[in-house]
Amino acid sequence: MAASIKKKDGGPGTPAESGEAIQIEGLHKSFGDLEVLKGIDLSVKRGEVVCVIGPSGSGKSTLLRCVNLLEEPTSGKVSVAGTEVTDPDVDIDRVRRGIGMVFQAFNLFPHLTVLENLGIAQRRVLGRDKELAERTARHNLERVGLTDKEDAYPAKLSGGQQQRVAIARALSMEPELMLFDEPTSALDPELVGDVLAVMRKLAKEGMTMLVVTHEMSFAREVADRVVFMDEGVIVEQGTPDRVVGDPQHPRTRSFLARVLDPAAAQLPE
Amino acid sequence: MNRRLPRRQRIRLIRTAQYGVLVLVVLVVAMAANWGEIQRAFFDVEVAKEQFPEIVTTALGNTIIYTVIGFAFGLTLGLILALMRLSQVPPYRWLAVAYIEFFRGVPALLVFIAFGYGVPLAFQVAINQYVTVMLALGLVGAAYMAETIRAGIQAVPKGQMEAARSLGMSQPRAMISIVIPQAFRIVLPPLTNELILLTKDSSLVYLLGLSLGQYELAKFGRDALNQHQSMTPILIAGLLYLVITLPLGHLVRRLEARTAKAR
Numbered sequence A: 001m002a003a004s005i006k007k008k009d010g011g012p013g014t015p016a017e018s019g020e021a022i023q024i025e026g027l028h029k030s031f032g033d034l035e036v037l038k039g040i041d042l043s044v045k046r047g048e049v050v051c052v053i054g055p056s057g058s059g060k061s062t063l064l065r066c067v068n069l070l071e072e073p074t075s076g077k078v079s080v081a082g083t084e085v086t087d088p089d090v091d092i093d094r095v096r097r098g099i100g101m102v103f104q105a106f107n108l109f110p111h112l113t114v115l116e117n118l119g120i121a122q123r124r125v126l127g128r129d130k131e132l133a134e135r136t137a138r139h140n141l142e143r144v145g146l147t148d149k150e151d152a153y154p155a156k157l158s159g160g161q162q163q164r165v166a167i168a169r170a171l172s173m174e175p176e177l178m179l180f181d182e183p184t185s186a187l188d189p190e191l192v193g194d195v196l197a198v199m200r201k202l203a204k205e206g207m208t209m210l211v212v213t214h215e216m217s218f219a220r221e222v223a224d225r226v227v228f229m230d231e232g233v234i235v236e237q238g239t240p241d242r243v244v245g246d247p248q249h250p251r252t253r254s255f256l257a258r259v260l261d262p263a264a265a266q267l268p269e
Numbered sequence B: 001m002n003r004r005l006p007r008r009q010r011i012r013l014i015r016t017a018q019y020g021v022l023v024l025v026v027l028v029v030a031m032a033a034n035w036g037e038i039q040r041a042f043f044d045v046e047v048a049k050e051q052f053p054e055i056v057t058t059a060l061g062n063t064i065i066y067t068v069i070g071f072a073f074g075l076t077l078g079l080i081l082a083l084m085r086l087s088q089v090p091p092y093r094w095l096a097v098a099y100i101e102f103f104r105g106v107p108a109l110l111v112f113i114a115f116g117y118g119v120p121l122a123f124q125v126a127i128n129q130y131v132t133v134m135l136a137l138g139l140v141g142a143a144y145m146a147e148t149i150r151a152g153i154q155a156v157p158k159g160q161m162e163a164a165r166s167l168g169m170s171q172p173r174a175m176i177s178i179v180i181p182q183a184f185r186i187v188l189p190p191l192t193n194e195l196i197l198l199t200k201d202s203s204l205v206y207l208l209g210l211s212l213g214q215y216e217l218a219k220f221g222r223d224a225l226n227q228h229q230s231m232t233p234i235l236i237a238g239l240l241y242l243v244i245t246l247p248l249g250h251l252v253r254r255l256e257a258r259t260a261k262a263r
């Protein structure tokens, strides 16, 4: 499958003008009494790929969901492409058009075919006509290597195919940046590669990406920066070689020891 | 015979005994009943012939028309009530809850009587009978359908709304394009059940006061009963109700099987 993905240069979404794609300052988020994010500062440049790693419950999903306001921050400032999304006067629907989001559970629309899944927001939100919507949809299905599935319903697809359709659906809105929340965690191991291949290609094309993942080899290979989160704070961040290869903080070390091949941890020194 | 029988034999014995009792009851009733009288009362061929074709063209037709318009109005109102019930705005919720609790808690019979008296009092101008029927049947049906639809909307996974919103759809747009179509698939079987109930409730329409051409099955049957002193028209009316409700019941089972398979 990965072999059918052709390298495409240019395309929509211009790479690397200077400037911050995401700027987060002093972000706090509580659910009732539970403080999940305890002051996050993070910025992502245009064209940058940032991977967020960290133990379960550390607030990675919540952080991602605060960027497109699926969760309302308790305090702090979040700006996307220069627009402050935490400003109460901002038109959040307009901001969200420019932010693609890929969920762990795919969340395809089961009552629509693949082509309709990719078309509905283009038509209802961007006001495109059917023809343009379908043309864009087919173009993006080609990017994820699923041209032959346009008439299928999501239930007929494998998990890996569903996730690639979900990526194509987000791309069809021609977003400036993409958020991925553990896009391969719900997949059978043999299907993970196809999805990662699509993401790798997107990164190469210059897409700005904020990715929550447990795939350390992907993070090492693709990320410009790795952010390690624990208990609602960023513990350390830096290049993948530094954070994953040579972690400074003991919490990062113990997390990585658990995540990286557990068998390796038992080998004699 | 004090040796315990094997389990399978015991079950067979109990079952045989049950069938025996059933057959006995049927035989006793069959022999005790006055079949000649019953036939005269229920299967009077002359009376039966006289009911046709009006019992089909007028009465069955009206039953279907009343049910359909009542259902259409009830469904629309039910959807609005369900959305109000799920609204972030508290007064909408209160209003919907009050409505639903009231109309589910009061016998439909009373609602129809109130309508029959109230509407002519309230409106000096004559109101189209069909409109009155539609309102009365729909107002009651809406209360039940609202709860069904609300459950259906809540059964759509939260991720669907989130995916729609993250593509830039507004809340109402996501509801209309993504959540409600899925909710309706889920509630299609229970809604068809509502349609069956409404078909039978349409027999209360006579309380609104109807003229001859507006009789539906139940009223038509009772009129003929009084006229001929024979239960035959009632029997025919009952069978004609089944002509509507049995296929609908079958449809419900098919839809339920389909949903079960899709999970």
Ligand SMILES: Nc1ncnc2c1ncn2[C@@H]1O[C@H](COP(=O)(O)OP(=O)(O)OP(=O)(O)O)[C@@H](O)[C@H]1O
Pocket (backbone or CB within 6 Å): A031, A034, A036, A054, A055, A056, A057, A058, A059, A060, A061, A062, A063
């Ligand atoms: N809507 C919510 N209401 C209440 N608590 C929530 C809600 N969403 C998340 N939480 C809590 O916030 C904490 C952080 O959750 P979050 O999903 O952000 O963690 P995560 O780092 O993504 O974990 P995982 O790796 O398991 O996905 C958890 O303790 C979780 O139970």
Ligand SMILES: [Mg+2]
Pocket (backbone or CB within 6 Å): A060, A061, A062, A181, A182
């Ligand atoms: Mg998570």
